[in-house]
Amino acid sequence: MADERPAGEFSAWLAELQGALRGERGSDVPCAGCTACCTSSQFVHIGPDETATLARIPAALLFPAPGLPRGHVVLGYDERGHCPMLIDGQCSIYEHRPRTCRTYDCRVFPAAGIEADKPLIAARARQWRFDHPGPGDRVAHDAVQAAAAYLAADAGGPANPTQRAVLAVEIHDAFLGPDDVTGETVVITPGPGTVRAAIARAGAGAPPPR
Ligand code: SF4
Structure with a gap:
């Protein structure tokens, strides 16, 4: 589509955003x-x-x-x-x-599969297309979206779409684990305690969101 925009390789983008959220760098949007x-x-x-x-x-x-x-x-x-x-x-x-x-990086919305609540930002966010050149890109993207879906279903999750998308990025590691048969990293369904601990760790280091 003419209005599609390349968002970059997912795993590389994810590492950059996590670095920005830790205060190590700015986002390069x-x-x-x-x-x-x-x-x-x-x-x-x-x-x-x-x-x-x-x-x-x-x-x-x-x-x-x-x-x-x-x-x-x-x-x-x-x-x-x-x-x-x-x-x-x-x-x-x-x-x-x-x-x-x-x-701030509006690619966090397509990363998490969440629609932005501001129309101009939502329109831009819908244009981004991530690349998934390796299996790690796809599984990481699926884990962020699994985390976002978990937070959407959890009454205690952030109601604000930006906060929910950012938190999904921060806790997505809890949704990754080894496959029982192959040992490859796959998306898993963690227990509530594991998710709570990941959220607590994210809250300890995260700056207040926009
Ligand atoms: S929101 Fe305001 S301060 Fe922030 S980048 Fe835009 S113009 Fe600058």
């Missing part, structure tokens, strides 16, 4: 001019340690982040739903953009 995530009425969390970012945003645009300790703030959006730091279609603080923006 081939946005190609798309600003859907900057124009979709999203609050952007900024932590108190992000001093270079905070120094570049007028204080009047920042508000205390609900439910988070003092010093955590959110950057709001204007009456069009645009981030106020988006000027002439470009991020005016790109080199110092918030960590939330650095780690």
